[in-house]
Amino acid sequence: MTIPPPRIVELLPALMRYARRLARDQSDAEDLVQETLASAYAHIGQYQPGRSLRVWLFTILHNSFISRTRHDAVRERHRTGTAPAAAEASPQEHSVRLREIAEALDRLSPEQRQVLHLVAVDGLSYQEAADAIGIPIGTLISRLSRARARLRAIESGEAGDSRPPVALRIVES
Amino acid sequence: MKQAVITETDLQAYVDDQLDAAGRLEVADYLVRHPDVAARIVADLRLRDAMRALAETEDRPVPPRLADEARRLDAALGRRRIVAALARALPVGAAVGVAVFAAATWQVASFAPRARAAVPALVEEALMSKRTALMRADMPSQPEAAHFDRQAVHRATRIEVPALPSDWRILDAQVFPSDYGPSLQMVIDTGADEPVSLFAARTSADIPETPQTEVVDGQAVGFWSHDGTAYALSGDQPARQIAEHAEDLASSQDF
Numbered sequence: 001m002t003i004p005p006p007r008i009v010e011l012l013p014a015l016m017r018y019a020r021r022l023a024r025d026q027s028d029a030e031d032l033v034q035e036t037l038a039s040a041y042a043h044i045g046q047y048q049p050g051r052s053l054r055v056w057l058f059t060i061l062h063n064s065f066i067s068r069t070r071h072d073a074v075r076e077r078h079r080t081g082t083a084p085a086a087a088e089a090s091p092q093e094h095s096v097r098l099r100e101i102a103e104a105l106d107r108l109s110p111e112q113r114q115v116l117h118l119v120a121v122d123g124l125s126y127q128e129a130a131d132a133i134g135i136p137i138g139t140l141i142s143r144l145s146r147a148r149a150r151l152r153a154i155e156s157g158e159a160g161d162s163r164p165p166v167a168l169r170i171v172e173s
Numbered sequence: 174m175k176q177a178v179i180t181e182t183d184l185q186a187y188v189d190d191q192l193d194a195a196g197r198l199e200v201a202d203y204l205v206r207h208p209d210v211a212a213r214i215v216a217d218l219r220l221r222d223a224m225r226a227l228a229e230t231e232d233r234p235v236p237p238r239l240a241d242e243a244r245r246l247d248a249a250l251g252r253r254r255i256v257a258a259l260a261r262a263l264p265v266g267a268a269v270g271v272a273v274f275a276a277a278t279w280q281v282a283s284f285a286p287r288a289r290a291a292v293p294a295l296v297e298e299a300l301m302s303k304r305t306a307l308m309r310a311d312m313p314s315q316p317e318a319a320h321f322d323r324q325a326v327h328r329a330t331r332i333e334v335p336a337l338p339s340d341w342r343i344l345d346a347q348v349f350p351s352d353y354g355p356s357l358q359m360v361i362d363t364g365a366d367e368p369v370s371l372f373a374a375r376t377s378a379d380i381p382e383t384p385q386t387e388v389v390d391g392q393a394v395g396f397w398s399h400d401g402t403a404y405a406l407s408g409d410q411p412a413r414q415i416a417e418h419a420e421d422l423a424s425s426q427d428f
Contacts, residue, residue: 007243007247008246009243009244009247011243012235012239012243013235017228017232021228030236030239034238034239034242037242038242040246041242041245041246041249044246044249044250047250047253049253053250097223098226098227098230101224105224105227116224119189120188120189120220120224120225121221121224121225123190126189141181141182144189145181145185148188148217151220152213155220
């Protein structure tokens with residue numbers, strides 16, 4: 001007996017969250033999800049039954065984001081004096097603590113935000129997350145480790161610290 | 174006693190809850206003996222929880238256009254599953270018919286331009302708007318009858334939609350043009366359990382008039398034909414249940 005696959009409709013909130021973490025803006029995130037769904041529809045033949053729908057969609061979303069970022073970079077170069085898109089503010093809704101976290105997250109590289117989100121917020125397994133981004137699992141774990149070290153550094157006010165934090169050293173007991 | 178070697182990977186996996194019970198215990202034992210590392214891990218856990226809380230506070234209602242798009246994708250995925258199941262479920266005698274039946278849907282599913290071009294634009298447009306109307310009907314409070322016009326579907330497609338039990342509600346219905354005539358796919362809430370999919374296509378395939386049910390990959394598919402139209406009912410219900418539903422729908426057509 002196979003477990004019925006989740007419906008896309010049920011995956012929408014998770015897709016929105018992922019998109020928001022990547023795009024850092026609600027309306028950009030919505031556009032990104034729309035693009036993802038349209039692309040999935042157009043390439044439905046590439047979905048292999050039995051594969052995780054969530055990972056498949058996250059992969060498409062990731063790829064859409066990457067190509068969109070490239071386009072934006074090109075467009076940005078032709079613009080003058082445009083401030084980089086800052087995270088949209090609804091500060092009164094967040095506690096101070098959460099706002100600090102949001103600010104710290106914004107200072108991570110997009111790659112770091114992405115792995116943290118997939119694993120820590122969305123609860124993907126390491127293998128699923130690695131598949132969704134298209135990187136080896138070892139790379140994923142080291143990225144996670146660095147992202148967390150950087151967050152801790154930002155938290156404790158060592159934000160300028162750019163040396164690679166705790167690498168994958170083995171901790172002997 | 175030799176202590177387990179704990180790696181950075183183990184520590185990350187502990188934070189992300191990716192270890193089994195034995196693995197968690199090993200890491201926890203290690204943390205008890207290494208307060209400095211434990212403090213770091215607690216900080217990571219706190220960050221993880223804060224990220225989750227943050228994601229929740231940032232949640233906004235999903236815009237309707239995205240929900241529509243998601244439903245469209247769900248229906249398309251359901252269609253693929255049904256066609257794949259049908260191709261394997263139907264008896265050998267109907268193999269040629271199935272090929273045609275399946276080809277009709279496959280073509281549409283993969284957007285063969287030839288199949289699309291074969292249908293007058295006007296009809297297609299009419300069907301599209303109907304589909305959109307049906308999508309909007311996917312709201313709990315609205316009666317299905319007001320939105321699903323089986324006469325209009327019959328006029329446009331020559332597909333006769335079986336009478337549905339009164340407590341069934343159509344969640345989604347889509348008509349697809351193809352070289353073999355239009356096909357119809359509906360997702361129906363039966364009120365009791367998981368929704369079922371009803372697929373219908375005009376075909377000359379040799380499909381029995383008496384419903385038969387096969388289980389393919391854990392999914393039951395009941396299929397039958399009536400007056401030049403082939404029907405397939407499928408869902409995640411037990412085969413017995415699908416067979417019963419298929420019987421009911423088929424017998425409603427004999428009047």
